[in-house]
Amino acid sequence: MLLDTKDSIMEKLEILSDAAKYDVACTSSGCERAGDGSHMGNCLVSGVCHSFSADGRCISLLKILMTNHCIFDCRYCQNRVSNDVRRAVFSPEEICTLTMEFYRRNYIEGLFLSSGIIKSPSVTMELLYETVRRLRVVHGFRGYIHLKAIPGADPLLVGKAGYFADRMSVNLELPTAEGLRTLAPHKTRKTILAPMRQIQLRHNQSREELMVYRHAKEFVPAGQSTQMIIGATQETDYQILSVAENLYQKFDLKRVFYSAFVNVNEKDRLLPVTPEGPPLWREHRLYQADWLLRYYHFRAKELLDEEHPHFNRYLDPKCSWAVGHLEQFPVEMNRADYHMLLRVPGIGVKSALRIVKARRFGSVSFEDLKKMGVVLKRALYFITCNGKMLYPTRLDENYIVRNLLDNERKGPQFSGEASYRQLSLFS
Amino acid sequence: MYALMCEDSINGVFSGIYEAWAGKYNRDEVVLRTGAVCNFELFMEYRQIQEDAEAAQKVANTLRRRFGEETYERICYALWSDGEDKADAVYRMVRYGIEHNCGAGFRNHLTNEAVRRVFELWRAAFNEAHHYLGFLRFSELKNGVLCANISARHQVLEPLAMHFADRLPKENWLICEKNRGLAAVHPAGMDWFLTKEEQISTLSGEKRSTSDEEFASMWRCFCNSVSIEARENLELQKKNFPLRFRQEVL
Ligand code: SF4
Numbered sequence: 001m002l003l004d005t006k007d008s009i010m011e012k013l014e015i016l017s018d019a020a021k022y023d024v025a026c027t028s029s030g031c032e033r034a035g036d037g038s039h040m041g042n043c044l045v046s047g048v049c050h051s052f053s054a055d056g057r058c059i060s061l062l063k064i065l066m067t068n069h070c071i072f073d074c075r076y077c078q079n080r081v082s083n084d085v086r087r088a089v090f091s092p093e094e095i096c097t098l099t100m101e102f103y104r105r106n107y108i109e110g111l112f113l114s115s116g117i118i119k120s121p122s123v124t125m126e127l128l129y130e131t132v133r134r135l136r137v138v139h140g141f142r143g144y145i146h147l148k149a150i151p152g153a154d155p156l157l158v159g160k161a162g163y164f165a166d167r168m169s170v171n172l173e174l175p176t177a178e179g180l181r182t183l184a185p186h187k188t189r190k191t192i193l194a195p196m197r198q199i200q201l202r203h204n205q206s207r208e209e210l211m212v213y214r215h216a217k218e219f220v221p222a223g224q225s226t227q228m229i230i231g232a233t234q235e236t237d238y239q240i241l242s243v244a245e246n247l248y249q250k251f252d253l254k255r256v257f258y259s260a261f262v263n264v265n266e267k268d269r270l271l272p273v274t275p276e277g278p279p280l281w282r283e284h285r286l287y288q289a290d291w292l293l294r295y296y297h298f299r300a301k302e303l304l305d306e307e308h309p310h311f312n313r314y315l316d317p318k319c320s321w322a323v324g325h326l327e328q329f330p331v332e333m334n335r336a337d338y339h340m341l342l343r344v345p346g347i348g349v350k351s352a353l354r355i356v357k358a359r360r361f362g363s364v365s366f367e368d369l370k371k372m373g374v375v376l377k378r379a380l381y382f383i384t385c386n387g388k389m390l391y392p393t394r395l396d397e398n399y400i401v402r403n404l405l406d407n408e409r410k411g412p413q414f415s416g417e418a419s420y421r422q423l424s425l426f427s
Numbered sequence: 428m429y430a431l432m433c434e435d436s437i438n439g440v441f442s443g444i445y446e447a448w449a450g451k452y453n454r455d456e457v458v459l460r461t462g463a464v465c466n467f468e469l470f471m472e473y474r475q476i477q478e479d480a481e482a483a484q485k486v487a488n489t490l491r492r493r494f495g496e497e498t499y500e501r502i503c504y505a506l507w508s509d510g511e512d513k514a515d516a517v518y519r520m521v522r523y524g525i526e527h528n529c530g531a532g533f534r535n536h537l538t539n540e541a542v543r544r545v546f547e548l549w550r551a552a553f554n555e556a557h558h559y560l561g562f563l564r565f566s567e568l569k570n571g572v573l574c575a576n577i578s579a580r581h582q583v584l585e586p587l588a589m590h591f592a593d594r595l596p597k598e599n600w601l602i603c604e605k606n607r608g609l610a611a612v613h614p615a616g617m618d619w620f621l622t623k624e625e626q627i628s629t630l631s632g633e634k635r636s637t638s639d640e641e642f643a644s645m646w647r648c649f650c651n652s653v654s655i656e657a658r659e660n661l662e663l664q665k666k667n668f669p670l671r672f673r674q675e676v677l
Contacts, residue, residue: 013645018652035593042594048561049667053654056663060561063653098645104573104595105565105639107646262657278657357535368538371547 012088013098019068019079020114023171023227024259028060028109028144030222031166040104041142043166048109061112061146062102066090066127070116072186074173075271076232078264079116089118092131096139103143110144110166111135117150125153125161132164144222149199151191158195162202167222167254170196175243179233182270199224200251223254230286231261231279232271236309238300241289245300248293258286285311292317295349296342319345319404322382323397329382330389334363345404346379366390378404428456428471433514434478435461437506440514441483443476444521454522459514494524495531501549507582508552516544552581559587562672565600567639573600574633578671584611588619601627 007015029047049058067089068079078085099111113131118124128147135141147165149158162168170192174180177189199220206219226247228240244256260278263271289311292298296318303317304310312320322329322345331344333355341352354372358364366385370376380390381400393399429452433443440459447457467473491499502520505513519541524533536542565573573595577583584604588611591600596616603610603624610627613619 010641010645010648014648014652017649021653021655035596037596040595040597044560046557048557050561051650052664052668053650054661054664055654055656055658056660056667057654057658058667059650059653062649101638101642102646104598105567105642105646106561106563106575106591109561260658262655280658354535354537357532358537361536362538364538371543372537 007088009094009098012090012094013064015086015088016064016066016068016090017062019116020063020065020112022077022259022262022264023063023112023114024057024257025112025146025169025225025227025255026058026060026063027255028146030254031144033142033221035142039140039142040100041110043109043142043144050106050108060109061144062099062108062110063112064090064095064098064114066095066113066115066124066131067118068116069118071119072117072184074184074187075265075268076183076229076261076263080265083265092127092134095131096135096141099135099143100139100141103141108143110141110146112146114148115150121150121152122154122157125150125157129157129161129164132161136164149195151187151195153195155195155198158198159202162199162219163217165220167225168199168220169225169227170199171227172243172247172256173227173229174233175228175235175240176233179235183232196224196226196251204252223252225255225257226253227257227259229261230258230283231274236304237282237286237289237311238304238306238309240286241293241300241304244286244290245293256290258283258290281313282311285313285317289317297339298343314405315401316345318343319378323400323404326395326397326400329395330384331382332387333369333383333385334359344379344382346375346377346382348373428458430468430471430473431457431459431476432473433459433461433476436478437487437503438480438483439476439478440506440517441486442479443514444486444518445479445482446474446476447518457518459518461514462511490521494529494533498524498531498534501534502545504552504556504586505545505548507556507585508548509581510544510548510551512544513548516541516548520545552583555579555581556583556586558669558672559583560590563587563602566643567636568633569636570633571599571636572633573598575600575602576605577602578605580606582607584609584621587611588613588621592619603627 027047028043029045031043032045033043035042047060049060051059053059067087068085069087069089070079071081073080073082095111095113102108103110113128115124115128118127128150132145132147135145145165146167146169147161149161149168149170151170172192173184173187180187180189202219203223206216209216210218228243230240240258247253247256260280260283261272261274262278263274265271289303292303293300298321303321311317315323322343328343331340338352338356341347341355342349347355351369351373355364355369358368358372363386366376369379369385376390381393381395381403383389431443431446433439440461443459447454447459487499490502502517505517510516523529523539523541529536534542534546537546559577559579563575563577565575568574584602587602591602592613599613599615601610601612608624609621610624611619611621612627
């Protein structure tokens with residue numbers, strides 16, 4: 001295979017950032033590391049956004065492929081071997097130069113490095129490993145590194161690479177094994193889950209070592225994440241959310257990312273046609289539900305079930321749940337426990353915490369709630385302060401839904417054909 | 428009533444708090460102000476408070492000891508904000524904390540008016556500083572110095588300088604704040620300091636290095652190509668990315 005060393009670094013960057021853009025993970029969060037007084041870089045646990053691209057997503061890391069050469073033929077991917085596209089390869093040193101120079105100008109928080117499969121999974125992983133090793137050891141870089149583990153690569157290489165990365169990820173690609181079989185014939189559940197398990201075990205082990213021995217090296221301190229493509233295969237939202245819940249519970253994943261399917265190989269008859277463009281609203285609902293799983297103590301089966309396997313297009317999952325469980329409302333702000341506060345639409349994790357803390361020193365009023373960040377125009381149907389509601393409202397499903405929808409429609413999110421009568425809300 | 432007129436800095440306001448506590452006044456009859464007096468109020472006596480580093484240090488130590496680092500940091504950010512009432516809000520919050528013998532958690536007593544005001548001021552200044560952590564851009568000058576310009580509402584130079592001193596310890600860099608004509612200067616391997624911008628005009632007048640233009644255009648190329656056309660959403664971009672930052676970033 002021809003290694004295109006003649007391309008300028010600019011041309012390579014254009015090709016290899018374009019090829020990496022369908023990987024949606026962009027965060028630089030989850031890892032706190034102070035500077036050491038001599039080398040370049042530190043990490044902030046909250047992550048930092050450095051720009052926003054024209055699709056509205058945050059740019060935080062230099063997100064590139066090492067190469068878009070690939071011997072695999074995943075149907076949904078523009079880099080697949082059967083496509084005739086311009087190909088390029090970065091050398092490890094080129095990647096280091098770009099990362100260091102971008103970082104010192106404060107363009108980025110760090111590097112997100114993935115790759116097509118060049119020659120074999122192990123050869124690819126070896127090159128990825130060499131790149132991050134060089135960046136850390138030769139250039140002394142202390143910023144954030146997110147590295148892909150290549151399914152099917154020698155576990156030894158994955159094990160070594162994790163000591164130089166802050167986060168690693170193996171993409172699940174498609175929610176079910178059948179999906180994988182049809183659309184990613186070179187990948188299997190097994191080759192994907194094996195490195196995921198390895199990273200999980202090694203990460204937990206290194207945490208234990210750290211407790212005993214302060215200078216033990218940490219293995220992927222920011223944990224691991226994964227990504228699924230939404231809408232390329234037939235899975236329901238309920239199936240997808242249950243897979244995510246499983247991954248959080250059984251593999252200790254930090255994040256599951258969802259990527260609305262963008263059809264880049266339109267002639268492929270195995271891929272669905274998407275005349276309305278990528279299913280962005282579905283992706284949006286999945287992210288909302290994902291937050292409910294991770295921070296709001298919801299279970300997948302509370303939000304959806306076999307009979308109602310899809311999200312409501314017009315109402316977010318938390319509101320949907322609340323209007324379906326009106327018997328649990330209204331909630332008294334001066335008494336309800338933290339767990340119940342979290343279930344009220346319009347109350348987020350931060351404001352729930354603030355409410356719990358503030359009411360130790362006096363009773364909270366609607367005015368206080370507003371100052372604490374509660375979105376009253378959503379919450380008002382579900383709460384009381386000292387026994388009183390903000391306005392006299394009816395605790396009635398249709399009434400509340402109509403008012404909530406009025407709010408949502410005024411927002412910029414989804415325009416178009418949404419008339420409230422057309423909705424089959426709980427069907 | 429007495430208005431203690433403090434200098435607009437952390438040390439300035441802390442000096443004012445020290446003065447208010449020194450026993451010369453009835454604490455109920457004191458308000459703290461920063462900046463110049465615009466409207467003289469009837470029955471108000473104005474006292475100019477000189478910044479006193481030693482007194483300020485004592486106040487800082489007390490606040491840290493009694494209320495912990497996080498509350499102390501919140502007070503600092505509030506004093507970096509552009510709130511006109513910030514000095515008095517901090518004074519009243521500190522008074523409340525000390526008189527009620529509060530511990531570290533009292534920054535969350537949001538039902539108290541002063542605590543809540545400091546909370547609002549902290550959030551405004553902190554958010555702007557956090558935006559700049561990402562949106563500030565250094566360009567490299569011919570002499571290798573990294574130079575950034577910002578025009579901030581709040582006094583975010585100090586928190587930014589602390590952040591970049593930790594991140595880029597072996598670089599020569601400076602951040603110029605246009606609205607106040609101040610700059611934070613960091614010579615490689617040394618401590619940073621604040622100075623008037625005009626005193627370093629020779630430095631920032633220097634031309635950009637040639638490689639800097641190349642990296643800047645590679646960065647622009649990268650930002651364009653990572654966007655997915657099928658998902659283009661300029662509304663969302665605008666919402667996430669306020670125009671006033673965008674001009675400085677690209
Ligand atoms: S392995 Fe599959 S998804 Fe990854 S670059 Fe190759 S073809 Fe694309």
